Amino acid sequence: MSTPEIPQRPWRQRYHVSAIAWTVTIVVLLILSSMATGANFGMFLANINQFTVLLVQMSHPAWAYLSVIIQPLYETIQMAILGTTIGAAFAIPFSLLAASNLVGNQVLRNLIRLFLDLVRTLPDLLLAAIFVAVFGIGSTAGVITLAIFSFGMVSKLFYEVIETIDMGPLEAMKSVGASKVTIIWYAVLPQILNQFVSYFLYTLEINVRASTVLGYLGAGGIGVYLQRSLDQFNYSATAVIILATLVVVMVIDGVSNHLRRVLL
Amino acid sequence: MQATATQTNPIISFKHVNKIYDNGTVGLKDINFDIPRGQFLVVVGLSGAGKSTLLRTINRMHEITSGEVLVDNESVSDYKGKALRHLRRQIGMIFQNFNLVKRATVEKNVLSGLVGYYPTWRCVLGLFTPHDRKRAFQALDRVSLTKKLFSRADELSGGQQQRVAIARALMQDPKIMLADEPIASLDPRTTKAVMDTLKRLNREDGITVIVNLHSVELAREYADRIVGLRSGELVYDEPIDQVTEAGLNQIYQTKPEA
Ligand SMILES: Nc1ncnc2c1ncn2[C@@H]1O[C@H](COP(=O)(O)OP(=O)(O)OP(=O)(O)O)[C@@H](O)[C@H]1O
Ligand SMILES: [Mg+2]
Numbered sequence: 001m002s003t004p005e006i007p008q009r010p011w012r013q014r015y016h017v018s019a020i021a022w023t024v025t026i027v028v029l030l031i032l033s034s035m036a037t038g039a040n041f042g043m044f045l046a047n048i049n050q051f052t053v054l055l056v057q058m059s060h061p062a063w064a065y066l067s068v069i070i071q072p073l074y075e076t077i078q079m080a081i082l083g084t085t086i087g088a089a090f091a092i093p094f095s096l097l098a099a100s101n102l103v104g105n106q107v108l109r110n111l112i113r114l115f116l117d118l119v120r121t122l123p124d125l126l127l128a129a130i131f132v133a134v135f136g137i138g139s140t141a142g143v144i145t146l147a148i149f150s151f152g153m154v155s156k157l158f159y160e161v162i163e164t165i166d167m168g169p170l171e172a173m174k175s176v177g178a179s180k181v182t183i184i185w186y187a188v189l190p191q192i193l194n195q196f197v198s199y200f201l202y203t204l205e206i207n208v209r210a211s212t213v214l215g216y217l218g219a220g221g222i223g224v225y226l227q228r229s230l231d232q233f234n235y236s237a238t239a240v241i242i243l244a245t246l247v248v249v250m251v252i253d254g255v256s257n258h259l260r261r262v263l264l
Numbered sequence: 265m266q267a268t269a270t271q272t273n274p275i276i277s278f279k280h281v282n283k284i285y286d287n288g289t290v291g292l293k294d295i296n297f298d299i300p301r302g303q304f305l306v307v308v309g310l311s312g313a314g315k316s317t318l319l320r321t322i323n324r325m326h327e328i329t330s331g332e333v334l335v336d337n338e339s340v341s342d343y344k345g346k347a348l349r350h351l352r353r354q355i356g357m358i359f360q361n362f363n364l365v366k367r368a369t370v371e372k373n374v375l376s377g378l379v380g381y382y383p384t385w386r387c388v389l390g391l392f393t394p395h396d397r398k399r400a401f402q403a404l405d406r407v408s409l410t411k412k413l414f415s416r417a418d419e420l421s422g423g424q425q426q427r428v429a430i431a432r433a434l435m436q437d438p439k440i441m442l443a444d445e446p447i448a449s450l451d452p453r454t455t456k457a458v459m460d461t462l463k464r465l466n467r468e469d470g471i472t473v474i475v476n477l478h479s480v481e482l483a484r485e486y487a488d489r490i491v492g493l494r495s496g497e498l499v500y501d502e503p504i505d506q507v508t509e510a511g512l513n514q515i516y517q518t519k520p521e522a
Contacts, residue, residue, distance in 0.1 A: 046477065060318050069425075129474050130445070136388045145326060166366075168359065168362070168363035169364065169365045169366075170363050171325070171359070171363055172357070172359065172363035172376075172429070172432075173327060173376065173379070174325065174352070174365070175323055175352055175355070176356075176357075176376065176377050176378075176380050176432070176436055177348075177349035177350065177351070177352035177353030177355055177379070177380025177436075178349070178376075178379045178380060178387070179349065179384045179387075181384050181388065182379045182388070183389050185387065186365060186368075186372075186376050186379065187365055189364050190367045190368050191365070191366075192369065193367075194367075202344075260352040
């Protein structure tokens, strides 16, 4: 035979068995879970006019309130920066130990990863509630919460970056008789630094947003004022807080997006 | 005369060296030979014959399974930690892919050849002596690249990168230079520049050079001696004046000649 035969697709591929199976499974799960939790679309529609009341009030922002919230907004940003920095600083050694291309010891690596997974499963709101209880109302609780939250997230992002680096320079550094730390400093860090900074900024963006919510639990910053205005049904103040937060978040996002584009 | 010198004072000796990889692949099988000081040795053989493995047992980038590798009459198998780093720092190594840190400057790449001679904290802080910075410049001068001192390594062509890698190895002040297919990704002219540089280091500085090559023509042009590997075995070993076409062809046969 001169012309090669085209191999037959297995029937599972031909009839898209797995794609169809997944779709059906997901739809069934969705229906089941909405039944189990009692989520009700009708209730949402019934209460929508209450939402309009709120919106009408909010459409008259009390701009004078702006001077009050400048300081807490500033505090929110500081909390986010401090929390992200602390978290990322701790993430560096852990991510180096969790990277499979740097650490041959599988037991150590899996222990570190298990620890990181555990940290990541802690919800930030839970952490905030705990730390507010421990440290009292204020930004300390917020910073610690954000630090732990960032640590969990950034460590994973970091070690996945480390696992993609070119191993050639490491081999070369090993061959000139470099110590482990020197190898990391000379051959690993230059390859990952830009991506690290990029992920740091990305986490900072998330944390600025998160810290407004955390403040709601008493963890300092603008969230405290958000909660107060909502409790007092002072929706025109709420509107100012939301708008100001939005502007801050947008500015931070813009700056960080720009920096990340320059870096990569 | 030369034969006795070879036997009494080889810089590297392989004694019944075997290497079996974890997955059972035989890397090297009962390798026995000596490399005299100052020799330009070329190792040839088919892909997968064990050339890279052989080279990497000398500076312990690969561990051997049994036998002994002697460098300067000392077995390197038991070296650990500091002793191992001291072995490696006197053996230069260059690679097919150059293995420079692409985002760092040429100067930093060249200086990184010195880190085996500095304590870790000084490496981390980049505290190299003015004398060593000058040496880095001189090393670049030897590979004719002084103009690129402050360029980033990824701005250089392949041939230039390989010469930076040679300059880096020169900083180690090596007794031995290992080169694993140093020219496999270079064009013919750059190939000549790189091979000439290696030859010059061999002749002028007396550095023992061991090069893995795929090209038999280059091997004949530059080597003092050619050894051939096939499936992890040393099947050929001749000084350059004894090398014949027929002999070389035999290395590349899949089965030994009947
Ligand atoms: N890390 C490894 N694990 C298992 N087997 C390996 C490993 N490295 C190399 N080998 C095997 O050992 C044998 C020798 O490999 P080696 O890299 O030394 O060959 P080579 O002569 O350098 O080939 P090439 O010319 O392709 O570079 C090959 O069969 C290869 O598949
Ligand atoms: Mg090879």
